[in-house]
Amino acid sequence: xxxxxxxxxxxxxxxxxxxxxxxxxxxxxxxxxxxxxxxxxxxxxxxxxxxxxxxxxxxxxxxxxxxxxxxxxxxxxxxxxxxxxxxxxxxxxxxxxxxxxxxxxxxxxxxxxxxxxxxxxxxxxxxxxxxxxxxxxxxxxxxxxxxxxxxxxxxxxxxxxxxxxxxxxxxxxxxxxxxxxxxxxxxxxxxxxxxxxxxxxxxxxxxxxxxxxxxxxxxxx
Amino acid sequence: xxxxxxxxxxxxxxxxxxxxxxxxxxxxxxxxxxxxxxxxxxxxxxxxxxxxxxxxxxxxxxxxxxxxxxxxxxxxxxxxxxxxxxxxxxxxxxxxxxxxxxxxxxxxxxxxxxxxxxxxxxxxxxxxxxxxxxxxxxxxxxxxxxxxxxxxxxxxxxxxxxxxxxxxxxxxxxxxxxxxxxxxxxxxxxxxxxxxxxxxxxxxxxxxxxxxxxxxxxxxxxxxxxxxxxxxxxxxxxxxxxxxxxxxxxxxxxxxxxxxxxxxxxxxxxxxxxxxxxxxxxxxxxxxxxxxxxxxxxxxxxxxxxxxxxxxxxxxxxxxxxxxxxxxxxxxxxxxxxxxxxxxxxxxxxxxxxxxxxxxxxxxxxxxxxxxxxxxxxxxxxxxxxxxxxxxx
Numbered sequence: 001x002x003x004x005x006x007x008x009x010x011x012x013x014x015x016x017x018x019x020x021x022x023x024x025x026x027x028x029x030x031x032x033x034x035x036x037x038x039x040x041x042x043x044x045x046x047x048x049x050x051x052x053x054x055x056x057x058x059x060x061x062x063x064x065x066x067x068x069x070x071x072x073x074x075x076x077x078x079x080x081x082x083x084x085x086x087x088x089x090x091x092x093x094x095x096x097x098x099x100x101x102x103x104x105x106x107x108x109x110x111x112x113x114x115x116x117x118x119x120x121x122x123x124x125x126x127x128x129x130x131x132x133x134x135x136x137x138x139x140x141x142x143x144x145x146x147x148x149x150x151x152x153x154x155x156x157x158x159x160x161x162x163x164x165x166x167x168x169x170x171x172x173x174x175x176x177x178x179x180x181x182x183x184x185x186x187x188x189x190x191x192x193x194x195x196x197x198x199x200x201x202x203x204x205x206x207x208x209x210x211x212x213x214x215x216x217x218x219x220x221x
Numbered sequence: 222x223x224x225x226x227x228x229x230x231x232x233x234x235x236x237x238x239x240x241x242x243x244x245x246x247x248x249x250x251x252x253x254x255x256x257x258x259x260x261x262x263x264x265x266x267x268x269x270x271x272x273x274x275x276x277x278x279x280x281x282x283x284x285x286x287x288x289x290x291x292x293x294x295x296x297x298x299x300x301x302x303x304x305x306x307x308x309x310x311x312x313x314x315x316x317x318x319x320x321x322x323x324x325x326x327x328x329x330x331x332x333x334x335x336x337x338x339x340x341x342x343x344x345x346x347x348x349x350x351x352x353x354x355x356x357x358x359x360x361x362x363x364x365x366x367x368x369x370x371x372x373x374x375x376x377x378x379x380x381x382x383x384x385x386x387x388x389x390x391x392x393x394x395x396x397x398x399x400x401x402x403x404x405x406x407x408x409x410x411x412x413x414x415x416x417x418x419x420x421x422x423x424x425x426x427x428x429x430x431x432x433x434x435x436x437x438x439x440x441x442x443x444x445x446x447x448x449x450x451x452x453x454x455x456x457x458x459x460x461x462x463x464x465x466x467x468x469x470x471x472x473x474x475x476x477x478x479x480x481x482x483x484x485x486x487x488x489x490x491x492x493x494x495x496x497x498x499x500x501x502x503x504x505x506x507x508x509x510x511x512x513x514x515x516x517x518x519x520x521x522x523x524x525x526x527x528x529x530x531x532x533x534x535x536x537x538x539x540x541x542x543x544x545x546x547x548x549x550x551x552x553x554x555x556x557x558x559x560x561x562x563x564x565x566x567x568x569x570x571x572x573x574x575x576x577x578x579x580x581x582x583x584x585x586x587x588x589x590x591x592x593x594x595x596x597x598x599x600x601x602x603x604x605x606x607x608x609x610x611x612x613x614x
Contacts, residue, residue, distance in 0.1 A: 059610050098521040102230030114223070115531070
């Protein structure tokens with residue numbers, strides 16, 4: 001494996017077939033994202049967008065094709081190194097957000113470095129919360145956040161470790177137009193600020209107008 | 222963010238469930254701790270009271286009764302033996318030390334022991350104040366008895382007939398306290414020591430207090446320490462050959478008594494073990510359902526970069542933390558219960574000094590932790606093998 005060069009795209013995908021439990025679910029033909037670039041993974045609900053995102057993150061199985069994140073083929077890494085690579089390189093935002101109730105908003109952000117086994121930069125986490133208008137909620141239990149606040153906290157958590165690539169799963173699915181614009185702007189801005197690639201899996205037509213790079217989810221033949 | 226915070230957040234979601242399982246564990250630990258503390262306290266007390274006494278010679282009857290009455294002072298004597306017999310045995314070449322005891326009277330529930338100062342040597346009980354007796358009707362009082370009855374050198378008291386409170390007082394023959402012993406934690410703390418002749422004098426039943434020279438001199442028991450192990454072979458036989466006399470070994474009789482009482486201990490300790498096993502099973506079930514309910518959070522940790530072994534570690538940490546909590550609460554409860562029991566025993570009998578915290582508690586706590594960890598193995602393995610994709614989809 002050659003060391004990734006600076007010219008390497010943040011994400012390059014060719015003919016990825018992803019699935020789990022021994023069953024291929026969906027295919028992604030080709031997608032390339034440069035640093036700071038944004039792309040959409042388009043498909044109706046149930047088409048396998050989440051599975052493809054999890055395969056890019058090295059969690060779901062890649063049956064065929066190639067995924068390189070910053071030049072690294074995560075599927076080729078041994079499991080423990082894949083876990084470490086995922087923790088350091090990727091920021092994941094789930095459709096269900098997955099904030100842990102019983103922990104403060106700040107601790108939910110710090111869960112990322114905790115799980116990745118990296119030093120916890122409280123100052124950075126607080127700064128991110130402040131930038132997303134959550135300074136007042138930093139020490140509130142995560143379950144007390146409104147849906148919009150929780151969404152921003154989840155975005156902040158994905159940003160804490162300055163990932164190379166942010167994967168967001170249906171971040172605008174249940175939002176009205178105004179909130180949709182706010183969230184997508186936040187995501188694009190956040191990614192651009194840190195020079196991270198941003199891949200959004202969505203069926204939301206409203207996002208198509210804002211992000212040009214688009215790739216459809218294909219059914220498995 | 223740290224492990225403790227995360228485990229605490231997890232545990233706090235099921236306060237009732239975990240309170241119940243931790244309490245069950247604590248109760249099991251408490252029972253074992255209390256039994257261990259009381260047993261050790263009792264064994265130490267026995268050892269101190271035995272004080273190197275190898276053989277007790279007394280009147281025929283139950284050998285256990287002879288030991289209980291003459292060594293531990295908790296039963297009625299079996300009768301008396303002639304002084305001449307005691308004197309003959311004392312001169313036996315196998316005998317290193319022979320201490321005569323004459324029992325029969327008491328003061329406020331504490332026994333008057335007619336003996337020689339050698340009895341105090343058995344327990345290494347030195348004088349706290351005063352002096353030893355130099356004639357009859359002078360008494361040296363054990364520390365506990367002196368404290369309970371507020372006696373000091375110069376005070377006088379009257380013996381009561383019999384070994385329980387409320388016996389007929391021997392008003393004509395009062396004793397004078399001449400000394401008080403230092404506390405030893407042994408049976409001597411509860412005794413009034415006096416010269417053997419005092420006891421004979423009190424019981425001569427002459428109003429003028431003169432000793433009836435015709436009355437045969439008797440003592441209740443002779444406490445013997447062997448000169449060599451050969452004594453154990455020879456002396457019991459020698460004593461058994463004397464009519465109306467028996468010789469009993471405190472070690473043998475106490476072993477018999479411990480076996481009898483030990484059955485009760487075993488039942489209680491067994492009950493504690495069953496509680497422990499049940500609580501371990503409870504831990505297992507609770508952890509099992511907790512891991513299943515937390516599948517998505519555990520999967521999230523994997524997605525954030527945690528390795529499978531870290532998830533196993535979280536489950537194990539949860540079990541060990543709760544096991545430690547239950548163990549510590551249980552040891553506290555058990556020691557408190559043992560202290561209450563020791564006090565109850567002391568109210569009607571000998572004081573029991575509980576052993577300090579030590580190996581027994583560490584072993585019980587270690588056992589509780591091992592059980593908790595054992596209960597976490599299965600659920601931990603499920604967390605380890607969790608498929609994050611299935612949980613996150």
